[in-house]
Amino acid sequence: MALTITCPVCGKRNGYEFKYGGEEKGPRPEEKDLDPRAWCDYVHMNKCVAGVQEEWWFHKDGCGSWFTILRDTTTNLEIEKKEAQNDEQV
């Protein structure tokens, strides 16, 4: 299970340098008129995709960047964004 992650600043690095930051869920909802259900949806709810998902990572032992990558959760392999777009997987 070789997990490597491509940091936009530091390039391809060992996955253990990073911290998982959750599924990509779009922008944080506006606080005005926010109902508990929408907030709960943003905070807690996941799709738990068994396959390629877009997700956040934090380069904790590196430059401190926050960024998203595509990863196949069944193999732990990072998928190049361009590659995925060509396959229309995004």
Next chain:
Amino acid sequence: MIFKNKPLWGKKKKLKSSYDVVLIGGGLHSLATAYYLAKEHGITDIAIIEKNYIGFGGAGRNTAIVRANQRTQHNVPLYKEALDLWPVLTKELDYNLMFNNCGNLNLMHSEAAMKAARMTIATAQFHGVESHLIDAKEAKEMVPALNISENITFPIHGAMFHPPGGIVRHDAVVWGLAKGAAKKGVEIHQHTEALSIETKNNKVCSVTTSEGKINTRQVLISAGGYSAALIHDMLGIKLPISVLTIQAMVTQPLKPLLDHVVSSGAYHCYANQTLKGEIATGAHMDPWPNYTTLNTAHYIKHQAEALSEFLPCLRGVRFMRIWGGLADMTPDMAPIMDGNNQIEGFFMNCGWGYFGFKSCSAAGKYMAQFMATDQCPDIFKPFALKRYEEHRLMGETAALVNYTPDN
């Protein structure tokens, strides 16, 4: 294969076009639900749909530890009932589940942990579950192999001792429940994949499988770590779940040295000696969600380091087998038991994390009651999905478990 021609759970039958109840997943929670539906509610027209074989997932991958010393008033009675059911099921199923109530020793490595243990023990005792605090010396008397010196990363301050817990042979539970359910007429369809659930006017009407379509009024998704993805893919319902691989391994067989289940939160390590003499041990979950169920050098090294610190006699012992399973973790470390809520006739049983094995008998019993009566049993009420948006999370963990850089 000894069971090739005649499995304990009957010959393979052709899938019918309709059943009263369809259970997706052939693990212990489904098998227990089917067993109790048949036994206590007279509902026998049931199909269990399993993509692989029964016990493929968590049912056959857990480290077989059972206990009822959880943290909150809602959870403890459920696990207590599950614990009390092992001897009862052994008799009822006429199948030796090899329940060895050797007791659990949960090591504490700081005064703060001892204080937290006192609270957990008070909860257990309040609910009639035997659990008490012992100091490091008493722990050493119980497990002479334990290293109680100050000379390790996390010195042992004491332990939470829970005598009624222990080990149950997990495969035997799978086979016993499958046999018991099949005897009452439940059909177990292995190598059959559930593909979709169809609804009409927000009511369940059918389930499409790789072997054909089944008309049904009730369907339960109870597929362990795979439940959250299935529920989202089939019905578009998102759940507060993160699915992570959790790794386990066994050493070579050794002479008896460990008479209890020993676990340590600080070392992220739990161990027991099987009846064959192997030390079965498990680790914390992987640090990021994945469905690989693969082992990593990282965790094998971690297990070896942890074990050789608090059980130093294991230094130099070899790991013989390694494996992984899935844990579907919720933020409050308590399961989601819900039904007739989002869609009429749709039930879910998931989010057990790494507590699925210990709870299967009681969870199956009450899920059967829920499905048979269409009324949520009181014991399940606090476990509804709605608790998250109402912000009534359970206190099974002192702080939210969220797979983010915060922890």
